[in-house]
Amino acid sequence: MIKKMIKQWFHDRFDVEGLKKPLEKQLTKPLPQHISWFHTLGSMSLFLFVSQVLTGMLLLFYYRPTVDEAFESVKYIMTVANKGWLYRQIHAWGANLMIAIVFLHMLRTFVTGSFKRPRELTWVVGVLLFIMTCIFGFTGYLLPWNQLAYWATTVGTEVAGAVPFIGEFTKTMLRGGSSVGGETLSRFFVCHVILLPWALFFLILFHLFLVRYQGMSTMEAVGEEKEDKDPKEAVPFFPDHVLKEGVVWFFMMGLLVTLSVLSPFDLGEKADPLSTPHAIKPEWYFLPLYHVLKYFPKLVGIFVVSLAPAFLILWPFFDRSKERHPLKRPISITIGILVILSLLFFGILGYVSESKQTIFGKVYEFDIYGIPHQVLNHPSS
Numbered sequence: 001m002i003k004k005m006i007k008q009w010f011h012d013r014f015d016v017e018g019l020k021k022p023l024e025k026q027l028t029k030p031l032p033q034h035i036s037w038f039h040t041l042g043s044m045s046l047f048l049f050v051s052q053v054l055t056g057m058l059l060l061f062y063y064r065p066t067v068d069e070a071f072e073s074v075k076y077i078m079t080v081a082n083k084g085w086l087y088r089q090i091h092a093w094g095a096n097l098m099i100a101i102v103f104l105h106m107l108r109t110f111v112t113g114s115f116k117r118p119r120e121l122t123w124v125v126g127v128l129l130f131i132m133t134c135i136f137g138f139t140g141y142l143l144p145w146n147q148l149a150y151w152a153t154t155v156g157t158e159v160a161g162a163v164p165f166i167g168e169f170t171k172t173m174l175r176g177g178s179s180v181g182g183e184t185l186s187r188f189f190v191c192h193v194i195l196l197p198w199a200l201f202f203l204i205l206f207h208l209f210l211v212r213y214q215g216m217s218t219m220e221a222v223g224e225e226k227e228d229k230d231p232k233e234a235v236p237f238f239p240d241h242v243l244k245e246g247v248v249w250f251f252m253m254g255l256l257v258t259l260s261v262l263s264p265f266d267l268g269e270k271a272d273p274l275s276t277p278h279a280i281k282p283e284w285y286f287l288p289l290y291h292v293l294k295y296f297p298k299l300v301g302i303f304v305v306s307l308a309p310a311f312l313i314l315w316p317f318f319d320r321s322k323e324r325h326p327l328k329r330p331i332s333i334t335i336g337i338l339v340i341l342s343l344l345f346f347g348i349l350g351y352v353s354e355s356k357q358t359i360f361g362k363v364y365e366f367d368i369y370g371i372p373h374q375v376l377n378h379p380s381s
């Protein structure tokens, strides 16, 4: 009865039938047959974005972005606030997972040649989303105002300062002064909780609009994609694909809680600008590029590293072959594999550099470039 009255109320005021049609069209849109679990990585990224916004809002009830209170407020969230520890851990794990999942989604669209004509713009917007997700991580890392964060930000902004012509200006803009301090914290806070979330929100909307408007790519070569898919060959968006997405959303939720409980992030010690810790390193996702910078004179290094994002954005305009199937694109797939191997190689070198590791019972000291030197006469050697 009430349901009928509500329905009538809306029918009297809006053209409900007219509004239903485009919605139904979107829901029943057929997807290509090769759609697999890999095609849920995009919606997994979306899930993580929503989770970050929600947990971020909960953290904001208690977080205070000042040098005197930031560290203490995060400590309060972790020890006193109701379920605060869980929200902080889900937020921290969510940030790391989001970078990994967005990267894997990018890899999927690379392997299936989805970035090719007519979807070049979807790729370009995607790369901007990836870069912004990394900046999200960089700005959020400073907010707890602990030693690691303080020094990683000092080093990170120093790297920005070495860029020719605009470097000094960028560094001062980021820091809000000559060194990392209260001004930097305010700036990073505004970027992290206002500018980036809104920018990402509108970019994601545009990205999804493009995906829906142009339809998902098939494995056919450019220009040979069939406009009207045979209903017998297509997969309906609803309920088939939506169900798959629901499954991965639940899986992601479970993973976030499990990681938060079993492997929580430490808060560490409060930032102390007067005591520089040994071996400052950025977060794992910046580690490969940061390590590459060590091998080159500063200016050349920055040039090499800033070429990487430019190359990524422009990739659809370099790889102009018509084939989408990975087996028919040996050159671009080989380039992709080499890039992934180099990221892993430099990432691992960056991770072990300036540390002591025991390998097969022998102790090695890795220097700043990641070269191992055996420690003789070590008690465990």
Ligand code: HEM
Pocket: 038, 039, 040, 041, 042, 043, 045, 046, 049, 102, 103, 105, 106, 109, 112, 114, 115, 119, 122, 123, 124, 125, 126, 127, 128, 129, 130, 133, 204, 207, 208, 211, 215, 216, 217, 218
């Ligand atoms: C916050 C980040 C992102 C979100 C929320 C997102 C979301 C999505 C969703 C839901 C889809 C459709 C389903 C799927 O293919 O998984 C999609 C498709 C696509 N995305 Fe993303 N995406 C993001 C980042 C990226 C990045 C970094 C790239 C590449 C640089 C990218 C390139 C593409 C392309 C080319 C398609 C079309 C795929 C096809 O037609 O087969 N996206 N995205």
